[in-house]
Amino acid sequence: MTRITQIEDRGACVAWSPIKGHADVMALGAKDSGGIGFDDYGGELELCDLNITSSKDSPEVIGSIKTATRFSSIGWTPGSASISPSFGMGLLAGGMVDGTVHVWNPQSIVTGTGNSLVSTVKRHQGGVTALQFNPHAASANLLASGASNGEVLITSLDNPSEPHVYVPAPEQPTSGSEVTQVAWNSQVAHIVASSTKNGSVVVWDLKSKKPWCELRAETAGVAVSDMAWNPTQGLHMITASSDDRNPFLKLWDLRASTTMPLATLSGHSQGILGLDWCPHDDSLLVSCGKDNRTILWDLFTLKPIADIPNDDPVQNQQQSSQASGVDAFDASNVYGGLGSSQQKRYDVQWSPVTRGVVSTCSFDRKVQAHSVNGLVTKCGRPPKWLKPSSSVSCGFGGAVVSCASPVEEQQSQSQKGSGGIIKIGTAVEHPELVQASQKFEEAIAQNDLIGFCKSLVAKAESMGDKDEAQVWSFMQIIFEANARQQLLVHLGFHADIIAKKAMEYTEDDGMAGLSLDDKKAGATLPMTASARDTVKNALMVGNFEAAVECCFRSGNLADALVLASCGGSELWSKTQARYFE
Numbered sequence: 001m002t003r004i005t006q007i008e009d010r011g012a013c014v015a016w017s018p019i020k021g022h023a024d025v026m027a028l029g030a031k032d033s034g035g036i037g038f039d040d041y042g043g044e045l046e047l048c049d050l051n052i053t054s055s056k057d058s059p060e061v062i063g064s065i066k067t068a069t070r071f072s073s074i075g076w077t078p079g080s081a082s083i084s085p086s087f088g089m090g091l092l093a094g095g096m097v098d099g100t101v102h103v104w105n106p107q108s109i110v111t112g113t114g115n116s117l118v119s120t121v122k123r124h125q126g127g128v129t130a131l132q133f134n135p136h137a138a139s140a141n142l143l144a145s146g147a148s149n150g151e152v153l154i155t156s157l158d159n160p161s162e163p164h165v166y167v168p169a170p171e172q173p174t175s176g177s178e179v180t181q182v183a184w185n186s187q188v189a190h191i192v193a194s195s196t197k198n199g200s201v202v203v204w205d206l207k208s209k210k211p212w213c214e215l216r217a218e219t220a221g222v223a224v225s226d227m228a229w230n231p232t233q234g235l236h237m238i239t240a241s242s243d244d245r246n247p248f249l250k251l252w253d254l255r256a257s258t259t260m261p262l263a264t265l266s267g268h269s270q271g272i273l274g275l276d277w278c279p280h281d282d283s284l285l286v287s288c289g290k291d292n293r294t295i296l297w298d299l300f301t302l303k304p305i306a307d308i309p310n311d312d313p314v315q316n317q318q319q320s321s322q323a324s325g326v327d328a329f330d331a332s333n334v335y336g337g338l339g340s341s342q343q344k345r346y347d348v349q350w351s352p353v354t355r356g357v358v359s360t361c362s363f364d365r366k367v368q369a370h371s372v373n374g375l376v377t378k379c380g381r382p383p384k385w386l387k388p389s390s391s392v393s394c395g396f397g398g399a400v401v402s403c404a405s406p407v408e409e410q411q412s413q414s415q416k417g418s419g420g421i422i423k424i425g426t427a428v429e430h431p432e433l434v435q436a437s438q439k440f441e442e443a444i445a446q447n448d449l450i451g452f453c454k455s456l457v458a459k460a461e462s463m464g465d466k467d468e469a470q471v472w473s474f475m476q477i478i479f480e481a482n483a484r485q486q487l488l489v490h491l492g493f494h495a496d497i498i499a500k501k502a503m504e505y506t507e508d509d510g511m512a513g514l515s516l517d518d519k520k521a522g523a524t525l526p527m528t529a530s531a532r533d534t535v536k537n538a539l540m541v542g543n544f545e546a547a548v549e550c551c552f553r554s555g556n557l558a559d560a561l562v563l564a565s566c567g568g569s570e571l572w573s574k575t576q577a578r579y580f581e
Contacts, residue, residue, distance in 0.1 A: 002308055002370040004357070005050050005059050011365040012046075015076040016351050017106075019089055023353035024052045025062070027106065028367060029071030029094050043070040045094060047109055050369050052354060063109035065116055069096045073145075076106070077133035080140045083160060091118065091160060093143055095128025101145055103160060118160045125149050130182045136189040144168075144192045146179025152194045154206065168192065168204035169211060181226050187234030197223035201239060203254070215258045217250060218243065228277040228285075236262075240272035240287060247271050247289060251299070267295050267304045273346045280355045281384040284376065288345040294360060296372055298379040306375040308358065310343050311366075355385035398426045398434070449479045488541055495541040502538045502546035505531065505553045527556045535559075544568070548575055 012028040019025075030043040046064040051057070073095035079087050089107040096102065101121040108116035126148035134142040143155040152172065156164040177198035185191035190206040199218030202211050217224050217239040230236035235254045241247060247268040250261035270290035278284035285297040286308070294308040347361040356373040376383045390404035405420045428434055443452035453476035460468035477486045488495070527535070531554035538547035544567030551560035557579055564575035 002372060002375060004052055004369045004371050006369075007048060007050075007059055007367040009365050010046075010367050011363075012361065012367060013071050013074045013347065014349065014359055014361060014367060015074045015092070016349060016353070016359065017089070018076055018078045018352045020353055022089060023351065024050045024054065025089075025106075026050055026359065026367075026369075027074055027076055027092055029074040030067075031071055043067040043096070045071070045092070045104065045109070047106055052357065052369060063106070063112070065104070065109055067094070067096070067102070069098045069100070071095065072097050072127050072129050073131045075131045075133050075143065077140045077143075080138060080158075082158060083141060087160070091133075091157060093131055093133065093145075095131045095145055097127040099124035099126055099128060099147060101128055101131065101143070101155065103157065103163065119157075119163050121155055121163050121165055123153055123165050124151060126151070126178075130179050130194070132182050132184060134184045134189060134192075135186065136184070139189040142184075144182040144184060144194075146182045146194050148178045150176045150179060150196060152179060152182065152192075152202075152204070154192070168206055169209050180224055183227055183229055185234050186229045186231050191234070193227065193229070193237065195224035195227045195239065199224055201227060201237070213254060213258050215239070215252060215254075217241075217252075217261075222246075225272055226275045228275060230282055231277055231279045232282045238275065238277065238285065240275045242271040242273065242290075244270045244290065247291070249275065249285075249287060249297075251302075263302050265297060265302055267297070268293060273344070274348050276349050276358075278350050279352055280350070281376075284383065286348045286350065286358055286372075288348045288360065290344060292344050294345050294348060296375055301379070305379045308360065308370050308372065308375070310345075310362070356383065394427070397437075398428055400425050400427045450476055453479065493537060493540050495543065498534075498537045498541050499543050499546045502534050502543070502550040505534055505550045527551075527554060527559065531556070535563075539563075545571055552578065 007028070010028055010030070011032045012030050014029075015027045017023060017025040017027070026048050028046045028048060030045075044064060044066055047062050048059050049062050050059045071094050075093045075095075076090060077093075078084060078090040084090070087105055087107060089105075089110070092104040092106050092109075094102045094104070099122065101124070103118045103120070104116050105114070105118050106116075108114045124145065124147040128145050129148050131143060131145040134140055134144070141157040141160075143157060144152065145155065146152045150172075152168055154166055154168055156166075158164070177196040177200075179194050179196055181195045183193050185193070191203060191212065192206065193201055193203045195201045195217070199216065199220055199222045201215040201217050201224055203213050203215070204210075205212040215237075217227075218241055223242045224239050225242035226240045228238055230238075237252045237254065239250050239252065241250070247266075247270055249265035249272065251263040251265065252258075253262040256262060265285075268287070268289040268291050272287055272289040275285060275287040278286070283299045285299055286294065287297065288294040292310065294310070296305045296308060297303070298305045343362055343364050345360045345362045347359075349359045351357040351359070351369075356371055356376065358370045358372055360368050360370065362368075373383070373386070390402065392400060392402040394400055401422070401424050403420050403422045440452065443449055453472050456472040457469050457476065460466075460472060474487075474490065477483055477490050480486045485495070531550060534550045535547045538544070538550060544563055548560045548564050548567065548571065551557070551563060560575055561579060564572045
């Protein structure tokens with residue numbers, strides 16, 4: 001079951017609270033007198049806290065007042081910035097069956113202090129069948145209302161105690177057909193539409209004070225039971241037909257045509273009674289009809305996603321069978337269809353604050369709240385409110401790139417639906433490392449790596465870190481012009497000293513350790529340790545001539561020839577000549 005909570009024994013028209021701090025509060029205006037018999041006991045306005053987001057299990061009435069007549073429509077606005085400080089819970093407007101429009105202060109109703117009735121407008125000649133406040137923050141004090149005689153009025157509540165009423169155009173159509181719905185455009189604050197029972201929808205331009213266009217949504221005599229604007233596209237509209245023969249939802253693009261719909265949605269088997277376009281995801285729509293189905297639609301595929309179930313298990317089985325295309329027992333035949341018809345829903349509304357919550361009103365006097373988060377995912381993708389609203393990625397050098405969707409409350413109507421926000425910043429975890437990196441980059445740019453290494457050597461020596469100083473000294477030598485010679489000197493190999501030692505090498509007793517026979521036979525003398533070290537040092541500094549000289553002086557003539565072959569042709573010739581002397 002999708003039902004979250006339920007209010008029993010309420011035949012009412014409802015309006016969700018648009019105030020974020022009171023998102024669970026709902027206003028219920030009684031559509032019937034609640035009495036037994038034919039006596040009219042008037043109506044009642046109740047404010048109920050559904051406790052959807054609280055720990056309480058059941059809804060509770062937090063305030064109520066009696067009214068002289070019954071409700072036929074109701075609306076709630078947070079009010080514009082000019083009046084919102086004085087009305088912490090906004091303003092409530094009720095359209096009554098006698099043609100009056102009452103404006104209440106819901107905060108006074110809840111606290112029970114002061115006069116909750118702010119003003120009364122008596123201009124309509126018939127029952128106020130539809131009303132809606134302007135959803136734009138700067139124009140939230142404007143109230144559009146339609147009556148049973150076809151009249152549409154605009155009420156300005158800039159001064160709530162003294163409302164100003166005017167018509168959208170000097171000359172309104174005189175068809176006299178009942179207005180079924182009024183709806184403000186989601187993108188343009190001075191555009192409002194009204195639908196009637198004669199099948200037409202008129203779009204009014206309050207700035208020009210004339211109709212902008214008229215849609216022939218249905219044939220003459222067929223009512224447009226409900227309509228709604230696309231929350232993000234100001235020229236897209238959807239209408240519902242109450243005709244049992246053609247129970248369709250029609251999607252309109254006013255740029256393309258006012259006579260031919262852009263698309264038609266079929267799923268109901270009887271006339272449609274109500275619909276509402278999701279304010280948080282423009283691909284979702286909910287509708288209810290005479291066939292006792294409440295359908296959640298996917299406007300990407302133009303197909304139903306699922307049915308919002310009711311309390312009748314037989315009817316739920318029938319709905320499931322209809323969705324799967326399987327014939328089932330027809331619940332409408334039970335007791336002449338009385339049991340099924342009483343559970344028909346005549347109104348559906350998305351919560352303007354709490355995402356994924358839908359309210360329904362049925363003829364069996366029940367007001368329910370449902371969560372459709374589970375149903376929505378059956379379309380194969382998550383709803384927009386479940387998608388990640390932000391992401392972040394880190395790059396080299398502490399670079400951080402983040403993207404986020406703009407906060408809806410901080411967006412103007414013209415900005416809604418636009419792209420997100422991308423920010424590029426730097427996250428510094430070790431400031432000293434950043435400074436060192438900047439100095440290194442400056443040294444590279446100025447081609448002064450030797451000076452950079454010298455500064456680090458000085459810093460290490462001042463801190464007493466000999467190993468660090470030695471490392472940077474070695475790095476400094478690498479960038480010197482004569483790096484090889486400097487490196488050898490740094491390692492203790494001085495070319496001049498080594499060459500002098502090799503050229504002046506003397507062996508005191510080169511024949512030590514040999515037998516008398518070996519000495520007489522002229523055997524090759526072994527290279528002594530001192531001679532070996534001298535030759536190695538000479539080779540280390542690349543002085544082959546000094547190494548050859550050391551070999552001659554130590555009596556290692558064969559070694560001298562081998563080394564001379566690696567020291568160039570001139571050294572090789574000189575060594576050969578000297579060997580054969």
